[in-house]
Amino acid sequence: MKKPVYLDYAATTPVDPAVAEDMMKYLTLDGVFGNPASRSHGYGWQAEAAVENARRQVADLIHADPREIVWTSGATESDNLAIKGVAELRDNPHIVTSRIEHKAVIDTCKWLEQQGIEVTWLEPGVDGRVSVESVESALRDNTALVSLMMVNNELGSLTDIRAIGRCLRKRGVLFHVDAAQAAGKLPVDVADLEVDLLSLSAHKVYGPKGVGALYVRRASEVRIAAQMHGGGHERGMRSGTLATHQIVGMGRAFELARTGLDAEISKLEQMRAAFLDGLEGLDGVHFNGSREHRVPGIVNLSFEGVEAESLMLGLRNLAVSSGSACASATVEPSYVLRGIGVSDELAHRALRFSFGRFTTEEEVAFACSQIVEVVERLRSVR
Ligand SMILES: *Cc1c(COP(=O)(O)O)cnc(C)c1O
Numbered sequence: 074m075k076k077p078v079y080l081d082y083a084a085t086t087p088v089d090p091a092v093a094e095d096m097m098k099y100l101t102l103d104g105v106f107g108n109p110a111s112r113s114h115g116y117g118w119q120a121e122a123a124v125e126n127a128r129r130q131v132a133d134l135i136h137a138d139p140r141e142i143v144w145t146s147g148a149t150e151s152d153n154l155a156i157k158g159v160a161e162l163r164d165n166p167h168i169v170t171s172r173i174e175h176k177a178v179i180d181t182c183k184w185l186e187q188q189g190i191e192v193t194w195l196e197p198g199v200d201g202r203v204s205v206e207s208v209e210s211a212l213r214d215n216t217a218l219v220s221l222m223m224v225n226n227e228l229g230s231l232t233d234i235r236a237i238g239r240c241l242r243k244r245g246v247l248f249h250v251d252a253a254q255a256a257g258k259l260p261v262d263v264a265d266l267e268v269d270l271l272s273l274s275a276h277k278v279y280g281p282k283g284v285g286a287l288y289v290r291r292a293s294e295v296r297i298a299a300q301m302h303g304g305g306h307e308r309g310m311r312s313g314t315l316a317t318h319q320i321v322g323m324g325r326a327f328e329l330a331r332t333g334l335d336a337e338i339s340k341l342e343q344m345r346a347a348f349l350d351g352l353e354g355l356d357g358v359h360f361n362g363s364r365e366h367r368v369p370g371i372v373n374l375s376f377e378g379v380e381a382e383s384l385m386l387g388l389r390n391l392a393v394s395s396g397s398a399c400a401s402a403t404v405e406p407s408y409v410l411r412g413i414g415v416s417d418e419l420a421h422r423a424l425r426f427s428f429g430r431f432t433t434e435e436e437v438a439f440a441c442s443q444i445v446e447v448v449e450r451l452r453s454v455r
Pocket of ligand 1 (some may be wrong): 149226273276284362
């Protein structure tokens with residue numbers, strides 16, 4: 074059977090073959106398998122050199138100093154480390170976040186709320202962006218941290234992180250940004266954005282699953298408490314033997330992302346335009362998110378009169394995603410779509426299409442013809 078066309082790059086990306094090839098060199102006896110923390114022999118030194126090279130590659134993509142990169146197991150852990158790490162060191166901290174964050178941020182903040190910490194949940198606009206005004210009006214004397222995503226994973230919408238960063242730096246409030254969907258998709262410069270903590274994941278950028286990083290700005294006011302205790306790795310912020318092969322893979326993936334960024338953006342812009350053009354003839358299609366402030370690779374659409382679940386069944390030849398989470402008997406619509414004010418009805422009719430490095434023009438054309446055919450068929454049998 075032919076594999077369905079993969080249009081779910083926002084969920085994860087395949088590892089770039091060049092990345093996989095590099096990773097293999099860090100596993101076996103004839104490769105660099107040593108423990109990067111072993112200081113007494115060459116096996117360790119070689120592994121450490123590979124880890125430090127990768128640290129620079131990751132730092133370069135976001136214009137950071139390599140000493141500001143802390144390796145983690147992924148963006149989920151980075152989000153936990155940033156938010157819990159700041160909260161733990163403050164007396165009576167108040168935290169500001171939004172209703173459409175990734176679950177790694179939402180559930181971390183909910184957990185802190187249960188521990189008695191005050192959290193303000195901002196309402197984004199209908200375009201899926203959080204405004205600087207809403208952030209500013211939520212600030213209190215004891216606000217310790219604002220945590221917001223740069224690009225929303227369901228909508229692709231882009232929040233003005235720089236404007237919010239400027240405002241928070243002036244007020245002395247720490248700013249954590251989940252950039253898992255932004256890195257490698259658009260320019261990210263931590264100094265220009267004035268962020269203090271920034272979460273990254275390798276597997277959204279053609280690297281392996283299970284590795285990520287937290288950028289921690291080098292400044293006396295930016296301190297986080299470790300959430301994983303042990304050998305004191307990563308300057309005490311995150312213990313655990315470094316996964317050399319994973320880290321090397323993330324480094325190479327981020328270097329590929331940096332050198333190919335402009336080409337990748339223009340390619341994805343073309344794909345997006347072709348995709349939306351290809352659906353032009355179809356009526357009753359609602360666009361979710363921001364048409365203007367967004368990354369090109371993610372398109373979220375609601376199709377009037379067609380349940381997302383039936384549409385996905387019909388679109389067997391496409392691997393796409395709906396935001397809905399099936400909870401036993403009831404299907405809950407996406408909290409992100411609800412959070413931006415999309416009606417329950419249209420939220421139940423939404424699908425996310427996401428493109429990436431290996432998507433071809435033919436695949437986009439095929440996807441459009443399948444969507445038009447299946448939507449029209451499902452509407453005609455109602
Ligand atoms: C995928 C993703 C995460 C989780 O990253 P993992 O590395 O899978 O833990 C967090 N935030 C956003 C915005 C994401 O897209």
